[in-house]
Amino acid sequence: MKVVAVLYPDDNPDRHPDVAASTARGLDLAERLEADGHEMASTSDTGDGLDEHLADAEVVVTTPFWPLYLGRERIENAKNLKLVITAGIGSDHIDTSAATEHGITVAEVTDSNVVSVAEHNVLQILALVRNFVPAHQQVLDGRWDVADAAQEAHDLEGKTVGLVGLGAIGARTALRLKPFDVTTLYYANHRRSPADEATLGVRYARLDDLVAESDVICAALPLNPGSGALFDAERLEAMKPGSWLVNTARGAIADADAVRKACESGHLAGYAGDTWYPQPAPADHPWRDMPRHAMTIHYSGMTVEAQRRIVAGVHEIVGAHLAGEPIPEDYVVAAPSPEGES
Structure with missing residues (x-):
């Protein structure tokens, strides 16, 4: 063999x-x-x-x-x-x-690797909401402009986080978000039992409602024929102005060019994740040099x-x-x- x-x-x-x-x-x-x-x-x-x-x-x-x-x-x-x-x-x-x-x-x-990816989800949510990457870049550049870094830094507490998908990774992400005192919505093909929802600290919402109400959205669903380009230009536009999107699911769940445009306009306050399409991501992938991103290579589950x-x-x-x-x-x-x- x-x-x-x-x-x-x-x-x-x-x-x-x-x-x-x-x-x-x-x-x-x-x-x-x-x-x-x-x-x-x-x-x-x-x-x-x-x-x-x-x-x-x-x-x-x-x-x-x-x-x-x-x-x-x-x-x-x-x-x-x-x-x-x-x-x-x-x-x-x-x-x-x-x-x-x-x-x-x-x-x-x-x-x-569900634990590993769930931890990475929380890491990247915090990196975006707290404006970590630009603040860290100041250290590398020899700068010390507190106002510039603080202008787009926020507390996670009190925000609404929407989880698209509540399988093994989504559920563990929800558990790790509970201590931050956030409101956690979720959308999935199969609704969890009331007992599961109480344990995970989540509330079910239709996808359109979740998108409209969430300050942060985290994609935690598999790529299939129904989820390709789920976050296209229209859905990104339906998100709250100044909201954040995290995608450690699969790169193709988001429209690469539409994400870039939303980050450039400021409609998205930031985009993070570690999945790209195709992989390895080419040097000219539109996410590599777009503003307001906290992308990593695909290593969250490794x-x-x-x-x-x-x-x-x-x-x-x-x-x-x-x-x-x-x-x-x-x-x-x-x-x-x-x-x-x-």
């Missing part, structure tokens, strides 16, 4: 000993696989050169922060492929319909602790596959229909 892992290129593994999701470490799979007579190929190539590796691969491992965009054509050419694993959460870079049609299971490491959970989950999934056992259901994103079912 051949396993291909498409991972972040690390030119200095000695400096980054805790970065397991890199070509240098290869999620620590190689030794285990080779001991059992299997082949492991670790690459950072997501272009045409990858196809040679995929031609005889049975398992492919990819990540959300250095994604292999695995579309129908590439899937159809990978004749031996049986399993695709996302080392993390979020498999929107994989055509799951094409995969299952060709007998391929798609899995990811559920809950591996803390050292999250990577340990990811490695453990990938090993569990690969181990089940090697043993011919079912992959734990909570890891399965999409699976072929059993033979005989339509």
Whole structure:
């Protein structure tokens, strides 16, 4: 069996000993696989050169922060492929319909980085509301203009925060916001029970109402056909003037050009997140140099602790596959229909 892992290129593994999701470490799979007579190929190539590796691969491992965009054509050419694993959460870079049609299971490491991303959400909310980035930039520039930094710095307490999506990450974000004494609204396809709402300190709102009432909006939902460009020019215009938007979900949930224009006009007081489209973000991506942003590269779910959970989950999934056992259901994103079912 051949396993291909498409991972972040690390030119200095000695400096980054805790970065397991890199070509240098290869999620620590190689030794285990080779001991059992299997082949492991670790690459950072997501272009045409990858196809040679995929031609005889049975398992492919990819990540959300250095994604292999695995579309129908590439899937159809990978004749031996049986399993695709996302080392993390979020498999929107994989055509799951094409995969299952060709007998391929798609899995990811559920809950591996929800704590990490939830913490990052709160970090970036505070960075925007407190005007942290411009104040920090003054230090780097040798300035000391308190008025300039304080003009757009606010308390989070008393604000209304809207969470779009209340899955595992959204729920943990809500819990972490409770001590800030904010009003937390949420919109989701499935409303939580009254007991859950009380525990999380949230109140349900229709999406349009949440957008109109929130001082801060945090996107915490998966990318699917219904959420692409969810925050387009029209929805951004419906947000409160001077409100903030955080998106650690997926870059394509927001219209890149519309976000830039809203930040340039000041209608958005700021935009933050760590997800871009495409990834890695090109040097000329419109968010890189727009005003009022607190963007980072896509690393919120790749803390050292999250990577340990990811490695453990990938090993569990690969181990089940090697043993011919079912992959734990909570890891399965999409699976072929059993033979005989339509």
